[in-house]
Amino acid sequence: MMRRLPRFLLLLTVLIAMSIGLLTCGARPAAAxxxxxxxxxxxxxxxxxxxxxxxxxxxxxxxxxxxEKPADxxxxxxxxxxxxxxxALLDAPDDSLWRLGHSTMLMKLDGHFWLTDPVFAExxxxxxxxxxxxxxAPPLSIDELPPITGVIISHDHYDHLDHDAVLALAxxxxxxxxxxxxxxxxxxxxxxxxxxxxxxxxQDTRVEGLKIVATPAQHFSGRTLADGNRxxxxxxxxDTGRTRIFFSGDTGYFDGFARIGERYGPxxxxxxxxxxxxxxxxxxxxxxxxxxxxxxxVRGKVLMPIHNGTFDLALHPWTxxxxxxTALAQEHGVALTAPHMGERLGIRAPAPSTQWWxxxxxxxx
Numbered sequence: 001m002m003r004r005l006p007r008f009l010l011l012l013t014v015l016i017a018m019s020i021g022l023l024t025c026g027a028r029p030a031a032a033x034x035x036x037x038x039x040x041x042x043x044x045x046x047x048x049x050x051x052x053x054x055x056x057x058x059x060x061x062x063x064x065x066x067x068e069k070p071a072d073x074x075x076x077x078x079x080x081x082x083x084x085x086x087x088a089l090l091d092a093p094d095d096s097l098w099r100l101g102h103s104t105m106l107m108k109l110d111g112h113f114w115l116t117d118p119v120f121a122e123x124x125x126x127x128x129x130x131x132x133x134x135x136x137a138p139p140l141s142i143d144e145l146p147p148i149t150g151v152i153i154s155h156d157h158y159d160h161l162d163h164d165a166v167l168a169l170a171x172x173x174x175x176x177x178x179x180x181x182x183x184x185x186x187x188x189x190x191x192x193x194x195x196x197x198x199x200x201x202x203q204d205t206r207v208e209g210l211k212i213v214a215t216p217a218q219h220f221s222g223r224t225l226a227d228g229n230r231x232x233x234x235x236x237x238x239d240t241g242r243t244r245i246f247f248s249g250d251t252g253y254f255d256g257f258a259r260i261g262e263r264y265g266p267x268x269x270x271x272x273x274x275x276x277x278x279x280x281x282x283x284x285x286x287x288x289x290x291x292x293x294x295x296x297x298v299r300g301k302v303l304m305p306i307h308n309g310t311f312d313l314a315l316h317p318w319t320x321x322x323x324x325x326t327a328l329a330q331e332h333g334v335a336l337t338a339p340h341m342g343e344r345l346g347i348r349a350p351a352p353s354t355q356w357w358x359x360x361x362x363x364x365x
Contacts, residue, residue: 036180036200036232043229044181046218046283048254072317075135077360079309082342084140089113095243095347097269099339100138102310103160103249105271107347109240112149112208116236116247116271117160118169124159124311126223132159132311135318139342142168150175150207154249155221155233156182159311163189170195175207179214181221181231201234213237215260217251219284237264243347246270246298250307252283253290257297265299269347272300275308275321285314288324292334302335302350309341309357322357 033039038047084098089108096108102124103117120138125131142165151173154160166176166186176186176196183198197205199214206212214234222228237260238245246260246267274291286294288305295303308321322338329336337350338357345351 032184033180033232038180038201038232044221044232045229046220046254047216048218069312070315070317072319073312073315074318076362079136079361080340080356080359081136081139082340084144084342086140086144086146088344089146092344093346095240097339097345097347098139098343099304099306099341099345100140101134101136101341102308103154103271103273103306104138105247105306106145107238107245109238109243110209112210113146114210114238115148115151115169115173117154117249118151118165119159119162120165120168121158121162124157124313126158132313135310135312136341145169145172148173150177150210150212152212152236152238152247153178153182153186154217154236154247155179155219156185156223156231157221157250158223159313160250161185161223166191177205177207177212179232179234185223185231199234200232204237209240211237211239211241213239213264215264216254216256217249218254218256219250219252235260237267239264243268245347246272246300248272248294248306250285251294253286253294257294261298267298267300269302269304269350270295270298270300271304271306273307274305274325276311276313277316277321278314288321288328291325292328292332295334302337303329304337304339304345304350319357319361322353322355326353326355 038044092108094108094110098106100106102119104119105116107114120142123131123133167189170191176191178198180198180200183196186196187193201214201216204211204213215237217233217235219233220229221231221233233249235249235251236247238247244267250273272291272295273286274288277285277287305321305325326336336353338353339345340356
């Protein structure tokens with residue numbers, strides 16, 4: 001019993017910290033979202049609903065995540081990262097993309113730089129001393145970034161919305177484009193309201209000629225134990241008029257992908273969540289087979305699997321999402337690219353994968 005006490009106290013610390021986080025949520029009163037078809041009874045909802053683990057089921061998952069991880073859930077050796085410089089970004093041609101980690105992408109479109117879900121923190125957690133820790137440093141720091149025209153944020157979970165990164169980025173970012181309610185968090189944190197655009201599903205905005213559409217996703221939101229689904233989650237269409245990109249954000253598989261493909265496809269590149277999946281949460285993250293199907297549904301030309309390779313957020317080996325989606329793409333004749341962190345990718349003619357996730361990694365029995 002004494003051996004388990006520190007673990008129990010650690011879990012209790014997590015619960016308390018997540019509860020205290022409510023004090024800084026920064027969201028508007030629920031009545032502000034009443035016009036959204038996704039909003040009701042004070043919260044946002046998935047049209048198809050979502051199964052729930054319940055309180056004790058959630059505690060069970062947290063226990064496994066904290067104390068029962070397999071050894072290969074994290075890299076056993078440093079993973080390769082290609083360092084970046086501001087000058088390299090400025091010198092790069094248009095339609096370039098760099099993966100900075102997890103779901104953080106830097107894109108150069110028509111001379112403007114755009115970021116998705118910028119997370120530069122050491123941990124995807126409300127606490128600086130515990131929680132999922134990065135496998136690798138970002139290829140460059142926020143200070144090294146050039147001026148950013150816009151940041152697109154899919155939802156408010158810690159591995160997609162980094163409080164300190166947002167505040168550090170704010171002086172050099174012209175626009176933050178978010179799902180409904182997430183922008184109110186940013187304003188509550190001190191981001192000038194004039195910089196924030198919030199969209200409901202199927203709404204769009206134009207910034208410097210770029211068309212951005214918030215499209216449906218099947219997920220959930222919240223940064224504490226008490227503010228679940230107070231903000232919306234979304235996938236995104238990013239369209240220059242010449243180049244079209246789909247960014248899935250976080251989502252389970254659902255029939256909305258086909259509708260997105262009908263309205264906005266085909267896409268030159270799809271950035272599709274492929275990682276942090278588990279049989280216990282099928283509604284909110286996709287198995288690789290579903291990620292491939294989502295790519296086909298939205299009518300993508302080249303698939304780039306994301307939401308992997310940076311944080312340990314599930315119970316599977318960290319290389320498994322890459323291996324499974326690579327095999328599936330080969331089996332179905334789907335073009336796939338999985339660049340190194342920091343590697344420049346030509347969006348309209350991306351290089352194929354090199355299976356970098358296997359480089360220098362010792363094998364386990």
